[in-house]
């Protein structure tokens with residue numbers, strides 16, 4: 001069996017390893033083109049520009065995007081409902097689209113005629129997918145664009161696809177075995193389930209199956225889940241980040257140290273409230289301007305919270321990387337100027353098995369925010385144990401804030417209680 005080289009090479013070398021200056025020139029040109037070409041065709045773009053008091057000629061570089069308002073996901077749902085089809089963002093007649101999908105919201109998602117419309121090929125290649133991989137695609141093919149979104153790019157790379165959808169784990173194992181499946185696309189938790197099914201059938205997924213590469217999306221991939229699945233199959237698992245409206249926005253490379261920004265969009269990280277631009281390492285909302293001639297979403301607020309780094313990556317790709325997706329913007333709380341998200345806190349507390357449950361209570365006195373971690377302990381720390389120092393240190397490391405700690409008896413916190421309770425009262 002020949003071993004496939006999955007770590008080197010690029011899908012679009014000129015683009016992916018471009019210099020910072022070349023990226024800048026490329027982005028500025030894309031933004032100018034987008035403004036000039038979409039304005040005469042998309043009434044929603046005209047409306048955005050008019051509200052901001054700008055003309056297409058005023059948009060000459062990515063810096064000028066600041067002049068335009070952010071359109072949130074709920075704005076988009078409302079605009080689509082008020083002004084069908086597609087809220088005025090579509091630049092072609094509906095009957096010239098290739099496909100139309102509907103995702104929860106409800107939001108309609110168009111697919112134009114362009115090859116691999118959603119731009120996942122770059123990400124699949126960086127993950128290690130190669131021509132002639134036989135791939136089971138377990139994302140849905142009906143209503144939602146997920147299944148076809150990935151399929152178009154897998155075909156573009158030259159893979160053979162088996163559209164299995166979700167469920168039917170025993171059949172999935174059978175197909176994997178009989179068709180020599182080398183690739184998986186879907187959710188990591190589902191792949192683990194397939195592996196467990198194979199083991200329950202007396203198979204050894206490493207020896208009896210040929211899975212080498214997996215691409216997961218649509219859920220937060222923890223290090224634990226990734227290692228578990230990689231170990232189970234003896235495979236490489238990489239993740240991508242995107243949305244039904246936008247397609248691929250960022251993807252991991254072989255280095256698995258964050259997700260490189262796609263070259264098919266301009267990505268900003270903004271303060272969800274003030275819309276101020278956040279710098280490297282500062283959490284904020286992922287806001288996207290799509291270089292898409294058919295559906296030019298401009299400054300689309302995904303509602304996802306993330307942060308980015310511009311540190312060099314050993315893979316050679318020069319695009320910045322999203323360090324991780326931290327959750328949804330509407331769940332975030334700002335304490336002493338820092339964003340605190342339930343998932344961030346969960347990740348920290350998960351390292352302390354002594355804690356059965358926790359809740360963060362935010363209060364404010366004398367103009368100072370106070371963050372208290374209520375900890376329901378499964379086992380009390382013994383005398384001389386440095387547990388409290390350790391957990392306070394870990395919280396400070398993970399959330400950048402020093403917490404107050406309060407232990408509460410087992411059973412105090414309700415089963416589905418909120419992870420963050422904000423008790424601050426603000427002057428009107």
Ligand SMILES: [Zn+2]
Pocket residue numbers: 253254255260313314315316317
């Ligand atoms: Zn990289």
